[in-house]
Amino acid sequence: TLELPLLFTFRLPDGVADVVLTCTLVEEGAGLGGMGGGHFTRTPATLILRDVAVGPDESLEELTPFVPPSIPDPDLLLFEAKVSSPEIPNANVLLHADCNEQEVMCELSSYSPRGFEENSDRVFFMVSLSVDEVDFSTALILETLKVEKDESTLMQSKLGLPLSQSGTLLTDLIFVVFTHIKSVSAPLRTGNTPLAGVLQHRGKGRKVLTHRETQARTEETSNNYYSVCLVDGERAGSSINAAQVVGEGNASLTLTTLKVGDEGTYICTVSLGPFHSQQVIQLRMIQPPDVSLSVEKLVLKSSSSQKLSCHSSKYYPLDSQIEWFSLSPTDTEPQLFKDQGSLSSHRQHGDGTFTLSSHIAVPPTTVPGTKIICKVSHTALEEPLFVSVVVEPPEPNSYWWILGFLIITVLFFYQVMG
Numbered sequence: 340t341l342e343l344p345l346l347f348t349f350r351l352p353d354g355v356a357d358v359v360l361t362c363t364l365v366e367e368g369a370g371l372g373g374m375g376g377g378h379f380t381r382t383p384a385t386l387i388l389r390d391v392a393v394g395p396d397e398s399l400e401e402l403t404p405f406v407p408p409s410i411p412d413p414d415l416l417l418f419e420a421k422v423s424s425p426e427i428p429n430a431n432v433l434l435h436a437d438c439n440e441q442e443v444m445c446e447l448s449s450y451s452p453r454g455f456e457e458n459s460d461r462v463f464f465m466v467s468l469s470v471d472e473v474d475f476s477t478a479l480i481l482e483t484l485k486v487e488k489d490e491s492t493l494m495q496s497k498l499g500l501p502l503s504q505s506g507t508l509l510t511d512l513i514f515v516v517f518t519h520i521k522s523v524s525a526p527l528r529t530g531n532t533p534l535a536g537v538l539q540h541r542g543k544g545r546k547v548l549t550h551r552e553t554q555a556r557t558e559e560t561s562n563n564y565y566s567v568c569l570v571d572g573e574r575a576g577s578s579i580n581a582a583q584v585v586g587e588g589n590a591s592l593t594l595t596t597l598k599v600g601d602e603g604t605y606i607c608t609v610s611l612g613p614f615h616s617q618q619v620i621q622l623r624m625i626q627p628p629d630v631s632l633s634v635e636k637l638v639l640k641s642s643s644s645q646k647l648s649c650h651s652s653k654y655y656p657l658d659s660q661i662e663w664f665s666l667s668p669t670d671t672e673p674q675l676f677k678d679q680g681s682l683s684s685h686r687q688h689g690d691g692t693f694t695l696s697s698h699i700a701v702p703p704t705t706v707p708g709t710k711i712i713c714k715v716s717h718t719a720l721e722e723p724l725f726v727s728v729v730v731e732p733p734e735p736n737s738y739w740w741i742l743g744f745l746i747i748t749v750l751f752f753y754q755v756m757g
Contacts, residue, residue: 355390355423357405358433360468362386362445364416364497382497384416384447386466387507390423391430411506413493418447418464419507420481425515432475433468442471450480452613460485462500464510465616469521476521478616480514514614518607522621526719527597527655527690574601599624599655599691625719626692628654630726632713637701641733644700649713649726652694656718657685661697664712665705673712707732 364384387405408415427433436443450465466479486492486501486509493502503509576595583589590609594601602624608617633648651659663676680699687693701711712727 354393356393356434358388358391358430359405360386360388360433360443360445362418362447362466365446365448382416384418386445386447387417387419388427388430388433389419389421391434392423392426393431393434407505407507411493411502411504413496413502413506415506416495416497417507418481418510419503419505420479420510420512422479422512425512427477427479427512427515428517429475429519432470432473436470441473444469444471453615454613474519474521476618477515477517478618479512480614480616481510482513484509484511514611514616516607516609516616516618518618518620520620522623524623524625524719525597527599527624527626527692597624624655626653626655627719628652628659628715628717628724630713630715630724632726632728634728636731637711637728638731639701639703639705639707639733641703644702646698647701647711647728648696648698649715650694650696651715651717653688653692654694654717654719655692657693658718659693659695660716661695662714662716663697663699664714666710666712667706668708669706673710676711701730703733705730 362384364382366380366382367378389405407417422430432441433443444467446467448465450463452463455461455463462483464481464483466481467477468479469476483500486503488501493506494500495502495508498508500508574594578593578595579590580593583591590607592605592607602622605620605622606617607620608615628651631650631652633646633650637645637647639645649661649663651661661682663679664673665676666673676699678699680697683696683698685693685695697713699711707730709730710727711730712725714723714725716723
């Protein structure tokens with residue numbers, strides 16, 4: 340089972356540490372001629388995650404806490420966030436990214452919650468974190484903390500926000516949306532595949548399922564509330580577990596009877612009050628081929644070649660390779676067949692899968708006992724598939740066989756009568 344959990348749960352950490360990430364502040368700027376739109380500025384920034392939970396197997400002595408600059412610099416963008424509650428799931432990936440030579444992508448941008456005025460004292464930032472070659476993708480929403488300003492308070496030169504005495508922008512982590520699966524491959528026609536969100540397939544977006552949790556008053560008393568779950572599914576066979584959404588923060592979307600058309604980019608958008616964020620999952624459909632030969636028995640002909648076909652059937656995606664090998668009675672290793680023959684065109688079936696065939700001619704000079712091997716490779720296979728047939732010697736000519744039988748029969752009766 341694959342899940343896209345959305346964090347609303349907490350745990351007591353075995354220990355805490357600081358994580359310092361090199362990030363980029365992305366801001367929308369003016370376009371060509373000052374017309375606006377389509378142009379973004381990127382400014383180097385640093386994100387300090389305080390009190391990141393670490394497991395009992397971590398040595399805290401080897402983890403160095405963040406030390407701010409001795410002289411605060413208003414030109415530096417230093418975002419400091421305490422992340423003990425809610426915590427960041429799988430944050431140990433961030434702790435060891437440098438040692439594992441993994442690149443961390445960290446982008447910050449201004450964020451405006453629904454219903455908040457732009458001139459409000461509350462300022463928010465969105466943080467997107469992901470790690471190369473690791474299923475780690477997290478979106479954070481940070482809110483700046485109030486700083487008591489006096490004559491010595493420095494203002495960040497770019498954002499115009501007050502800095503702490505150590506020169507950092509103090510923030511609080513208030514919302515986390517994460518997935519531990521960035522890409523998943525699933526076979527066709529499978530029963531249940533949990534994913535998430537809105538499908539973007541070949542440039543065309545369509546909604547898969549909408550789940551809304553609201554509250555309503557009971558008729559007996561205005562002080563009691565009950566939960567109302569509204570689900571709007573536009574893809575047949577899509578569902579979401581309402582109990583897991585409320586109790587575990589798990590908004591996994593389950594798809595049944597997968598089809599080729601389900602392949603694409605799934606965007607899960609999570610809203611809670613004025614805040615919302617999203618995660619993206621790539622779903623790749625795969626189907627390994629069925630491989631077969633055209634004959635179960637290959638008997639040589641004395642004067643002509645024998646046609647042999649290998650069929651790679653009902654596979655997806657369009658990425659199948661067929662090769663021929665031979666193994667004579669005197670060989671120890673299969674040898675690449677001299678003539679690889681011809682390939683048919685890819686044939687697509689109604690369910691979107693494909694079939695490919697390869698044809699070779701087995702010459703009459705082939706040594707009986709030789710094994711003819713067809714090797715099929717496909718992206719859905721961990722290892723290639725092999726099918727084979729053993730070449731049998733030509734059958735004796737029926738005319739001479741009958742003549743020989745008659746001669747033997749005559750000689751037998753001659754001896755008996757004599």
